Amino acid sequence: MAPKTQSTLIGQSGRRSTVSLAVAASCVANASTQALATQLAGQIARAAVVFSVDEVIVLDDAVGPGSTAGPSEAAALLVRVLQYLETPQYLRRALVPMHPDLRCAGALPPLDAPHHLRADAWDGWREGLVREVREEGGSSYALLDVGLEADACVAMARAAERDASKEKRRKRSSSAGSSPSALPPTLQKGMRVTLRVEDAPKTVPLREAVPGAASVQAVYPASMSTPMAPRAEQGRAWGYLVRLASSLEELFARSSFGDAYDLSIGTSERGVSLESLRGRVESDDAAGAPCSMAYFPAFKRALVVFGGPSGLEYALDKDPWKSKTSNPGELFQYYLNTCPHQGSRTIRTEEAILISLAALREPLQL
Template identity: 35%
Template sequence: MTEAEKTKKRKKEKVAKEVDGDRPTASRGRNYTLSLAVASSVVGNVRNISNAASVAAQIARAAVAGLVDEIVVYDDERGASESTSSFLSLALQYLETPPYLRTVLCPLEATWQTALQKLGAIGAPHHLGQTEWMPYREGVVLKSSSQTTQIEGGHAFIDAGIDRMVYVPMHLPVMARVTLFLGDQPTSKFVSEYSETMIIAEVVSAMTPRMKHGLYNGFVIRVATSLHAVMKECPYKSGYDLTIGTSVRGVQRGHADLVLPRFSHGLVLFGGMYRGLADIMQYETDFAGKNPEDLFNIFLNICPSQGCKSLRTEDAVLLAIGYLRPALLHYGGDKGNIQC
């Protein structure tokens, strides 16, 4: 390699390092979470199931791109049809689930399944092919025993989408979805009672890939009956310590002026198809006498001077993630209050 080629290579490596400097890697975990709250009415006025599925897919792809850990689907209209929140939550769950697990874990109505299957892949990193090897994989428990002559405490056999069954030396509920640690290289074991060689794995928390290695492992779905329930029923003990409401009525901030508090659990909220967040708050009695500025850390306009009269939620989600991502990476977890 000539000196000029070496110099060119060093420049490329420097640029790559600068571009990816904030991305979680296998050597650095991510100790904060990001949640989105979307209104069920986003699929309430679409013409058919195919269009509704497309809306769900757009939200799912944006969530994966932004490393979203939780999506909350909430009812934003009094007496809203359960079918809208049910479809959106089930569609998002279907899209997040690795394809090799969908038949077992996500049984859907035929029309829903057909519409979702026609959509392209969302590109989630935990959607692995049969021959792709990663330290972590999602699987489903097919068989389990609480007693065994070989290992005290039981064992389980898991389908993880590879050419062999996975063996775990512990009892697990059948049909449960689990996160497996397989290591950098496969380790196998001959299981005499089934006369089959299986891969040995360890069951870990679904949060382990993110917290230990910075590897994205998909999002969970939560359904809330109201905007108030989105906040009140937070799954984290400390609650959401960063809440960002999005609205055309919100304040405008350039990237350089967007300063966030240090946070562990962030939540970005979007209004409904017919009502924005401010109108939904007026509609819910739990927020009587409160303004958006009282509820959210920041009430933000994520698309100033927009060309359309109103943004659809699926478009707003993608725009918000792109707009907020640099700030979220800087202020999330233990990185401190560094201005972007």
């Protein structure tokens, strides 16, 4: 049965800005069992997808300052569960190795993210895994598992063209670095890639998709794309990237998108209310008219940081940057309390993430 076209979960217009979420690993270390820690990680992943977050950073504040023993157990578990949940179900067996940290992950509710397409759904993009790369009739092509009854096929450049383009990309990447918005230099077996596919589900014989091929195997024609393309073209979230930051310096140094964050927001009960920022920044709306209701200046890379049970003060106290300041609010452009007049003495990290992202949805254009 041919997949049905999926038309939901599409934004009104594209945008190139990104929003990153950083969470302290101590929130997981505080869990009494692995099952509870895994459940907490699942709640963080669900929040990231619901609010279209582009990057999730795990700040490892569960190790002592100056530790060289690698990431803490809490940080490692959080990273693994976040990566496991972000991976489309049909690719997990191949891409996510079995590990004790994932023992309870199978019981978590699915993210149901836009890039987690069902077998009977179709979309202009799809995540695939390179199963095989072939050379035939002077042409090179790759067959990819896309979770359907037939593979996708990507025709690659001929040898001479490939070498020339590879040299151009090498020169560009040497200065710019790698980025999710850049096409992979080549396809190799076992690689996960984002594909652009036809608007309607239709298979063709392989020999029609690749000049020089002789096989009549049914394939879906596709071309290489990037994880940022759905966001940039249609405003649609397409999963999140995951990285580990062993210190605050590493957290702020560079985003997964190749450049620095130009908007940083810390969250704390000691911060100022979001409402107090309304109208302080002169900005333009989508039509180019002055907007007096803006909260933040225009940004390209936004970062929102959440502490663990003891707040960002605990993370700073265990970080080399504590020699710079004892006030974590001084590390951010904005230090916000997104739930003023709270009824409970404490707000858990997973609750703070949901409350804050809901409050920041309009200001950050999530």
